[in-house]
Amino acid sequence: MAYDLIVIGSGPGGYVCAIRAAQLGLKTAVVEKWPTFGGTCLNIGCIPSKAMLNATELYEEAAEKFAEMGIKVGGPSVDLAAMLKYKDKGVDGNVKGVEYLFKKNKIDTSRGVARITAPGSVEVISDDGKTQTLQAKAIVIATGSDVARLPGIAIDEKRIVSSTGALSLSKVPQKLLIVGAGIIGLELGSVWRRLGAAVTIVEFLDHILPGIDGEVARQAQRLLQKQGLTFKLSSKVGAIDASGKSLKVKVEPAGGAAETLEADVVLVAIGRVPYTEGLGLDALGVKTDERGRVVVDPHYRSSLAGIYAIGDVIAGPMLAHKAEEEGVAVAEILAGQAGHVNYAVIPNVVYTYPEIASVGKTEEELRQAGAAYRVGKFPFTANPRARVNLTTEGFVKILADAKTDRVLGVHILGSDAGNMIAEAAIAMEFGASAEDIARTCHAHPTLPEAVKEAALDVAKRAINF
Numbered sequence: 001m002a003y004d005l006i007v008i009g010s011g012p013g014g015y016v017c018a019i020r021a022a023q024l025g026l027k028t029a030v031v032e033k034w035p036t037f038g039g040t041c042l043n044i045g046c047i048p049s050k051a052m053l054n055a056t057e058l059y060e061e062a063a064e065k066f067a068e069m070g071i072k073v074g075g076p077s078v079d080l081a082a083m084l085k086y087k088d089k090g091v092d093g094n095v096k097g098v099e100y101l102f103k104k105n106k107i108d109t110s111r112g113v114a115r116i117t118a119p120g121s122v123e124v125i126s127d128d129g130k131t132q133t134l135q136a137k138a139i140v141i142a143t144g145s146d147v148a149r150l151p152g153i154a155i156d157e158k159r160i161v162s163s164t165g166a167l168s169l170s171k172v173p174q175k176l177l178i179v180g181a182g183i184i185g186l187e188l189g190s191v192w193r194r195l196g197a198a199v200t201i202v203e204f205l206d207h208i209l210p211g212i213d214g215e216v217a218r219q220a221q222r223l224l225q226k227q228g229l230t231f232k233l234s235s236k237v238g239a240i241d242a243s244g245k246s247l248k249v250k251v252e253p254a255g256g257a258a259e260t261l262e263a264d265v266v267l268v269a270i271g272r273v274p275y276t277e278g279l280g281l282d283a284l285g286v287k288t289d290e291r292g293r294v295v296v297d298p299h300y301r302s303s304l305a306g307i308y309a310i311g312d313v314i315a316g317p318m319l320a321h322k323a324e325e326e327g328v329a330v331a332e333i334l335a336g337q338a339g340h341v342n343y344a345v346i347p348n349v350v351y352t353y354p355e356i357a358s359v360g361k362t363e364e365e366l367r368q369a370g371a372a373y374r375v376g377k378f379p380f381t382a383n384p385r386a387r388v389n390l391t392t393e394g395f396v397k398i399l400a401d402a403k404t405d406r407v408l409g410v411h412i413l414g415s416d417a418g419n420m421i422a423e424a425a426i427a428m429e430f431g432a433s434a435e436d437i438a439r440t441c442h443a444h445p446t447l448p449e450a451v452k453e454a455a456l457d458v459a460k461r462a463i464n465f
């Protein structure tokens with residue numbers, strides 16, 4: 001049967017693209033090589049990591065804050081096997097949800113590794129070696145990304161792990177060394193620290209969280225250090241000796257003497273790389289860039305007619321919601337509509353405690369561009385709800401155009417920042433000024449009142465600080 005569209009990969013980019021295409025009347029098929037749908041995000045990424053973050057945050061809250069609120073539960077303890085089961089149950093429910101949505105939208109699915117043999121033609125090789133050929137007017141590559149590896153360091157997912165192994169350790173390591181102080185390193189470092197591991201994070205750069213507003217990243221580092229994470233910045237992991245009972249990790253600080261740190265487990269969290277293995281792109285002549293990403297034009301067209309690409313496999317932030325927006329946009333373009341993604345308003349959230357959420361420009365970016373801007377800030381210590389919730393860490397920072405007052409960036413370090421950033425994203429999508437946010441009535445007592453106060457502070461008229 002010939003399809004209008006074949007989507008390769010069922011991650012947030014691929015499955016959302018397929019559903020939107022089906023809604024628009026395109027006869028659609030999805031090819032997935034894994035046994036379950038949902039890609040990195042649902043199986044080994046966003047969802048399992050957030051399950052572990054949620055469980056361990058509540059565990060720490062019970063241990064450290066309940067008594068102050070007059071709740072007596074005794075010292076809470078952890079049943080790691082049960083916690084991992086809770087995580088797996090969450091994953092299972094979500095991946096089955098995607099399967100249900102495919103059926104509901106009458107999307108055909110095919111299990112196996114897809115290879116594009118020619119524009120319009122996809123060969124699917126299933127686990128048992130059987131081959132099937134599918135035809136379609138258009139093909140969308142949504143094959144996502146894979147773990148970036150360190151040269152000379154083999155990941156065995158037991159002692160030297162990627163995020164995938166770090167989400168399923170059957171024992172809490174005494175010493176966990178993490179390579180990379182990006183989002184995944186900080187989130188999984190927080191999980192295992194809360195469960196009792198001594199966590200050291202080695203970072204090549206002189207700061208954590210590259211790409212995040214500097215003031216926010218510095219404050220976040222202070223808070224995470226206070227919680228017990230140890231950072232070794234401007235340092236490089238050279239080699240790991242795995243011959244003994246514990247791992248011996250050579251850490252080389254810039255300009256200093258190398259030291260050897262011992263660890264039970266090393267997590268390599270230096271980022272992710274686009275995944276195109278087995279797709280046959282070279283043979284077809286589909287262009288990729290120097291980092292292996294499929295090159296696309298603003299309409300997600302690759303260098304070969306009829307072949308499109310979205311999500312982690314193309315340029316841009318490797319985020320599930322970015323992939324989803326691109327999935328919708330390309331489906332709409334294929335159906336003759338004007339699909340479009342506003343890359344200026346893609347929120348970014350780090351689910352540590354406190355959370356770190358941002359949208360739009362950082363102060364560094366504005367300074368570098370020579371933009372004239374004003375800053376409004378409001379600390380959660382001055383927010384009544386944060387005070388009674390015992391969550392006063394952090395602040396809201398709003399950057400607005402000095403002349404027009406248009407909001408250029410919003411950065412939140414605080415409990416529930418990930419939920420609060422949605423308000424900022426909507427405001428920016430509608431081209432709001434700081435005064436628009438400041439004049440919008442916010443319910444009391446809520447944490448988002450801090451967003452309103454930061455917006456008021458852009459004009460130096462915050463009420464509660």
Ligand SMILES: Cc1cc2nc3c(=O)[nH]c(=O)nc-3n(C[C@H](O)[C@H](O)[C@H](O)COP(=O)(O)OP(=O)(O)OC[C@H]3O[C@@H](n4cnc5c(N)ncnc54)[C@H](O)[C@@H]3O)c2cc1C
Pocket residue numbers: 008009010011012013014031032033034037038039040041042044045046047049112113114115142143144145163164184275277278279310311312313318319320321322323
């Ligand atoms: C630990 C971790 C935590 C994360 N947390 C977050 C978070 O909180 N928020 C967030 O926004 N992002 C998060 N991410 C990133 C997010 O998971 C990715 O940005 C997102 O999954 C990308 O979606 P995608 O559809 O492009 O690709 P993927 O989700 O990677 O899906 C690609 C799919 O394609 C399939 N595939 C590949 N090649 C073939 C082939 N030849 N034939 C058939 N099928 C194929 C794969 O099996 C896979 O299912 C996290 C990632 C990790 C690793």
